[in-house]
Amino acid sequence: MDCKDEASVSSSEVNSVLDPSACSSVTDAPDSDAVVLDCVNIENSETVSLQAPKDSSTMRNCERGIGQSLHKFTFTRIFGPDTTQPEFFEGTIKDLVNSFVMGQNGLVFTYGVTNAGKTFTIQGSPKDGGILPRALDVLFSSIQGRRYPRMNLKPYLGNDVMKLDPAQLKQEEALKNALFSSLKEDGLKTSASSSNLKPCVSPSVNLPVSGYGDDQNLFQFSTWVSFFEIYNEYVYDLLDPFPSKNQKRSVLKICDDQSGTSYVKDLKWFNISSTDEACKILQIGNKSRSLASTRMNHQSSRSHSIFTVRLLKLSSDDDPIVHGVSEMSLCDLAGSERCNKTQTVGERLKEAGNINTSLLILGKCIAALKQSQNPKKNNYVPFRESKLTRLFQPFFCGRGKACMIVNINQCASTYDETLHVMKFSAVAKQVVQTIQPRNFDFRSTRIVGKDGKVITEIDANVSIEDLLSDDEDEEMDFSILSQEDLLKKIEELKEKLLAERQSKLILELQIRKEMGEAMYQQMVDLEENYSRRFEDLKDACEEQLESRLDMYKRAIKNHAYRQATEELDENYVSLDEFQAEQEKVEERDNRIKELEMALGRKEYSGEDDASKELNVMCQTLDAVTKRCEESNQVIANLKARMENLKDEMALNKEKWSEENKMLKQQLNLKEQEAKGLQNLAERAIRLEVSVAELQAEVDECRKPFPPAEALEPKPKKSLFSNIRNTMTGTPKKSKSVAPVEDSVYMLRKKPLLSRK
Numbered sequence: 214m215d216c217k218d219e220a221s222v223s224s225s226e227v228n229s230v231l232d233p234s235a236c237s238s239v240t241d242a243p244d245s246d247a248v249v250l251d252c253v254n255i256e257n258s259e260t261v262s263l264q265a266p267k268d269s270s271t272m273r274n275c276e277r278g279i280g281q282s283l284h285k286f287t288f289t290r291i292f293g294p295d296t297t298q299p300e301f302f303e304g305t306i307k308d309l310v311n312s313f314v315m316g317q318n319g320l321v322f323t324y325g326v327t328n329a330g331k332t333f334t335i336q337g338s339p340k341d342g343g344i345l346p347r348a349l350d351v352l353f354s355s356i357q358g359r360r361y362p363r364m365n366l367k368p369y370l371g372n373d374v375m376k377l378d379p380a381q382l383k384q385e386e387a388l389k390n391a392l393f394s395s396l397k398e399d400g401l402k403t404s405a406s407s408s409n410l411k412p413c414v415s416p417s418v419n420l421p422v423s424g425y426g427d428d429q430n431l432f433q434f435s436t437w438v439s440f441f442e443i444y445n446e447y448v449y450d451l452l453d454p455f456p457s458k459n460q461k462r463s464v465l466k467i468c469d470d471q472s473g474t475s476y477v478k479d480l481k482w483f484n485i486s487s488t489d490e491a492c493k494i495l496q497i498g499n500k501s502r503s504l505a506s507t508r509m510n511h512q513s514s515r516s517h518s519i520f521t522v523r524l525l526k527l528s529s530d531d532d533p534i535v536h537g538v539s540e541m542s543l544c545d546l547a548g549s550e551r552c553n554k555t556q557t558v559g560e561r562l563k564e565a566g567n568i569n570t571s572l573l574i575l576g577k578c579i580a581a582l583k584q585s586q587n588p589k590k591n592n593y594v595p596f597r598e599s600k601l602t603r604l605f606q607p608f609f610c611g612r613g614k615a616c617m618i619v620n621i622n623q624c625a626s627t628y629d630e631t632l633h634v635m636k637f638s639a640v641a642k643q644v645v646q647t648i649q650p651r652n653f654d655f656r657s658t659r660i661v662g663k664d665g666k667v668i669t670e671i672d673a674n675v676s677i678e679d680l681l682s683d684d685e686d687e688e689m690d691f692s693i694l695s696q697e698d699l700l701k702k703i704e705e706l707k708e709k710l711l712a713e714r715q716s717k718l719i720l721e722l723q724i725r726k727e728m729g730e731a732m733y734q735q736m737v738d739l740e741e742n743y744s745r746r747f748e749d750l751k752d753a754c755e756e757q758l759e760s761r762l763d764m765y766k767r768a769i770k771n772h773a774y775r776q777a778t779e780e781l782d783e784n785y786v787s788l789d790e791f792q793a794e795q796e797k798v799e800e801r802d803n804r805i806k807e808l809e810m811a812l813g814r815k816e817y818s819g820e821d822d823a824s825k826e827l828n829v830m831c832q833t834l835d836a837v838t839k840r841c842e843e844s845n846q847v848i849a850n851l852k853a854r855m856e857n858l859k860d861e862m863a864l865n866k867e868k869w870s871e872e873n874k875m876l877k878q879q880l881n882l883k884e885q886e887a888k889g890l891q892n893l894a895e896r897a898i899r900l901e902v903s904v905a906e907l908q909a910e911v912d913e914c915r916k917p918f919p920p921a922e923a924l925e926p927k928p929k930k931s932l933f934s935n936i937r938n939t940m941t942g943t944p945k946k947s948k949s950v951a952p953v954e955d956s957v958y959m960l961r962k963k964p965l966l967s968r969k
């Protein structure tokens with residue numbers, strides 16, 4: 214622990230100290246199958262790393278991709294397994310003890326899995342005391358010579374002091390004697406008396422040197438201790454005489470005083486004058502503590518035990534007045550454990566459940582305190598959900614310093630719990646209280662008399678009436694009120710209860726409605742979301758299936774096609790080939806028949822002749838086979854040639870058909886041309902005829918009229934008439950004369966026709 218100098222730090226904080234002491238040095242631990250592995254590595258005085266062992270659930274989660282296998286944590290200070298008790302005390306709570314002596318409140322609690330060494334850290338062994346006997350040693354060394362010798366001023370309620378009358382004083386002394394005599398009866402030895410402790414108080418911390426200014430000699434101190442446990446969420450006084458078999462231990466209540474400070478009502482306080490006496494009381498209390506043998510620890514603390522020291526600061530008069538009360542509590546928390554791992558059943562299971570619940574609430578409070586440092590967040594801290602946190606509340610809310618000691622062991626078998634503890638403490642370390650811790654002046658201490666009525670009150674503003682009007686003090690100690698006040702209070706409370714119930718009912722209804730609506734909305738959203746996802750998934754599947762189906766179809770088609778072509782290639786034989794082959798086979802059969810017949814004829818001749826004949830036959834057969842092969846070869850060649858020829862033919866056929874087409878076209882053209890020419894020729898003939906007629910007419914006109922016979926003209930044979938004769942076979946006389954205009958037109962057209 215690094216108990217920081219609070220003068221220089223404007224806030225108190227939960228100091229965390231790591232003490233991985235237990236497992237490596239445990240020799241009598243019942244968990245004999247625990248394996249010490251190198252899963253805890255102290256990197257330096259503030260950092261420790263945890264490597265998840267193979268079989269831990271952290272490692273299994275890590276392999277599934279959840280979380281990490283290596284975790285690092287920082288603490289105010291880390292102590293290794295070789296640390297001695299004095300070193301640990303010096304390095305941790307010594308400063309807190311000094312502050313306590315000077316009037317500040319302090320809380321130290323040890324946290325860790327079962328069997329991690331929490332009790333050992335606080336109490337130590339008979340020969341080597343833990344932090345508690347050492348703290349008391351520092352206290353008594355500090356107030357040496359200024360101890361108030363009487364015990365008539367006794368702690369009362371949360372912060373007050375009761376002045377005992379002589380009868381009460383006698384009773385007090387008797388109680389103390391009875392307590393110590395019970396120790397003698399049991400023959401118990403003190404576990405860690407001051408005589409066993411090595412000196413741990415340096416002269417510098419003695420009270421007169423610091424803290425009380427120049428008037429320190431004017432004060433004297435009275436020291437009181439109490440020891441109680443919280444077992445299954447019940448508070449028991451460990452200094453109560455242990456009841457006989459049939460009797461039950463009386464359960465104590467936790468109440469709040471007028472300042473809202475929780476305290477254990479009817480808790481027994483014993484005045485002590487030395488560390489030795491304190492250690493005896495510790496021993497007596499331990500006897501009543503709920504211990505049990507578990508699989509992990511044969512003396513496992515099944516409860517949270519709290520040893521408290523109250524220091525009354527008194528004036529140095531004979532009839533002193535109280536200047537203040539400071540309190541230091543050392544809490545040994547029950548070990549957190551996993552029930553299935555520790556094979557806890559029955560009563561142990563119930564205890565474990567309660568232990569884990571209260572530790573869980575402690576964790577929740579610490580987490581909420583951390584959150585409340587952020588002003589935007591809800592700062593509700595569930596202190597009232599467990600007895601333990603109710604009692605810790607003042608220390609977390611500025612009534613003093615809190616120091617957490619985290620004990621771990623290096624057993625791989627408890628790795629997961631150890632990791633949980635480390636995570637918890639990592640959160641606790643971040644808690645910084647903004648309320649300044651106060652010393653003796655924090656709240657005025659009142660001295661009350663036998664009946665609980667105030668005798669001296671330093672702060673006159675606070676009275677019982679104020680107490681009654683304080684709505685928040687619902688769990689105040691009503692036993693200090695008069696009967697009349699009590700009745701009044703009961704009536705008030707009844708009314709308050711009724712109103713509260715009504716408002717809670719309305720609130721509950723409202724919350725239920727809101728929750729219902731929110732859940733309905735959530736379900737609708739979920740349904741929508743799922744149906745959308747379902748549709749998407751369906752579409753995607755369908756697409757995938759279709760594409761796969763297509764692929765398979767194509768593959769099957771290709772395969773079938775390939776197979777068919779292969780088969781066709783293998784088995785195809787043309788008709789010609791087939792016929793040729795058949796002829797050959799027939800030929801061969803005939804030949805064989807002939808040979809057989811020849812063989813039959815030769816059978817009568819001698820053996821030599823037969824073998825000769827056989828040889829000849831064999832040769833013939835060989836020759837035939839050879840010929841067959843050759844003919845096969847020829848056939849194959851022919852087949853190939855035929856194929857080539859077929860291809861060529863197909864090509865030629867195509868070519869020919871093209872040419873044929875072109876020729877036909879040309880023929881058509883020529884025919885058209887011939888037709889045109891024929892038309893022309895016909896027209897030319899007609900023209901020539903008409904020219905001839907005209908010529909004849911002209912000639913006729915030039916001559917004097919001869920006798921009719923003499924004037925008869927001889928028919929002229931021209932080129933046109935020859936053509937006409939050849940083409941038509943008969944000369945034709947045109948009777949009509951074409952107009953000149955028309956003939957010109959035709960002549961003009963001729964070149965066009967000839968061009969065509």
Ligand SMILES: Nc1ncnc2c1ncn2[C@@H]1O[C@H](COP(=O)(O)OP(=O)(O)OP(=O)(O)O)[C@@H](O)[C@H]1O
Pocket residue numbers: 234235236238239240241242325326327328329330331332333334510512513514515546547548549620
């Ligand atoms: N540093 C240490 N050196 C030697 N022995 C130790 C050390 N720490 C613990 N032990 C021994 O280990 C055993 C278990 O320790 P302890 O009872 O203190 O554990 P615990 O954390 O209080 O367990 P639980 O939560 O179950 O009560 C005890 O026998 C104790 O003496």
